[in-house]
Amino acid sequence: MLRHASKMILGQGLRFPSTRAVTVGAGTPRMYHERVVDHYSNPRNVGSFDKNDPNVGTGLVGAPACGDVMKLQIRVDEENGKIVDACFKTVGWGSAIASSSVATEWVKGKQMEEVLSIKNTEIAKHLSLPPVKLHCSMLAEDAIKAAVKDYESKRAKSNASEEAASVEKAADA
């Protein structure tokens, strides 16, 4: 399963043409929207951060209906709560890859609270996803939220253990 899955993940050392004018079939309207094609052939921010890094939040979401899995990671500046970097790895089809690629672009440079308001409908509109494909952008919205939640729960855990350590110190003193 992993072998097949890894083949689906784009951006692993592939060469991309610089500009793509997609022409398919003489005269038939091109329905695979150019933004989706763009993100599919030239996905942004593919990669992985160390999930044990305390500044990294990892959101892993799946859509069993179509067999897609999305992993979206954020690196947060702990001083000011700003997302300084983001990356994704998605096992899935064009719209899923494009949705997660767009999501990583949109979260970079934003505050964590801000990205929680990114709605799947905005991603879908940006990619001109028709209604039948909205679940892909929903997955991206869920992945963002899951990444933020993961980061915040890591922070809460480490704060709690810091507090416990300082309480112990105070008790010892």
Place this chain on the structure above:
Amino acid sequence: MNTMEGVVLKLPYSFRIIKPNPKRTNRAFRTVPLASASVTVASPDPILGPGSLGHLTRPDFPILHQEVNGKKLVYLDNAATSQKPTAVLLALQKYYEAWNSNVHRGIHYLSAKATDEYELARHKVANFINASSGEIVFTRNATEAINLVAYSWGLSNLKAGDEVILSIAEHHSAIVPWQFVAQKTGANLKFVSLTDNEVPDVGKLREMLSKKTKLVVVHHVSNVLASVLPVNQIVSWAHDIGAKVLVDACQSVPHMVVDVKNLDADFLVASSHKMCGPTGIGFLYGKSELLSAMPPFLGGGEMIADVFLDHSTFAEPPSRFEAGTPAIGEAIGFGAAIDYLSGIGMQKIHDYEVDLANYLYDSLQSVPNVRVYGPAPSQAVVRAALCSFNVEDVHPTDLATFLDQQHSIAIRSGHHCAQPLHRYLGINASARASLHFYNTKEDVDDFIVGLKDTISFFTSFK
């Protein structure tokens, strides 16, 4: 959604309904000269050439004569649902125009007429599978029929430690209800996996049978692997150790002769919408002695004998399991579908589809980087006319989307309600093209051309 008239509502694609040529009169058989050329892939059978069953029956299906995105529709998703001939559409319309009335309850003319037609439909279903009318329970679909067996027979016959044997290739509707029953009763579910040929391991199934086994649940034809199971053999082994057998015949009844006496199945289910009938109706066949001993499933009108405040008594089967106003029009439409299929002959349909199945399989295998699941067809192995497949490095949903948008070819992608099977095969999802007797060799050819174009589009990114 689309209506059957020429009115185009707000649709995502531009539908243009093309009426079949009204001047077309006789559809006499033309004797097709045998092709003498030898072909490397699969020699075009006289059966598949012009004048084939597909060509002859296509005009009966209005929905097939339309364009999607400016190209003629090629519908290859029949395992999901089949299309309906005019005869069925007319039967539905006639019912609502002329006799619509509640069945079994009224005295007046319309009610009597509706009842007669409804019971006639039951009789047609019974005849179709060589059962008797009292053994046919109308349900909403096969899924509901399986749930009926699970809740009614299962809950009252299974106890802790009993075993139910299923294959991992079963449809979710044949797995999930038994999970509910297992949780409630403490019975255990045991699953048979596949052989190297990617068919359920019937030998292992036989070994798994023991005196703890109370039920075997198997499909007749797999909606993913296209394999056909030797049901009468499985039934005979199961009966030897005292177990019952529930056969999911959703993919067999529409495509071949199915005789419940020959199979000796205890329960058998199928859905109308997969056999050219309307949605909203299906049936459970159950041996009369089994049905007679089963408690009710749903409670309400029609299934009762007497109702008191604190208890009720119940009707004999099949009424006992048909609570509430049934899908009368749909049952009648189902009967019309059976008439249509019987008019052609299930053996003829099966013979045609076997040839078409082999043609589809061979054509698909000849496309590079395509992996088809299930057994290879041979003298010993007959495949159903469907292929689930994957293309290396292209997601099946991308395949289906591109084929739809650029070539107006309708296939399915996903897990086809068989997640355990996909997990076993080590894949997330697959694409599936599935045919019925109104598909032609040209449909397969168009599919292969479209598929090759699709693959070259996606591999151009690499």
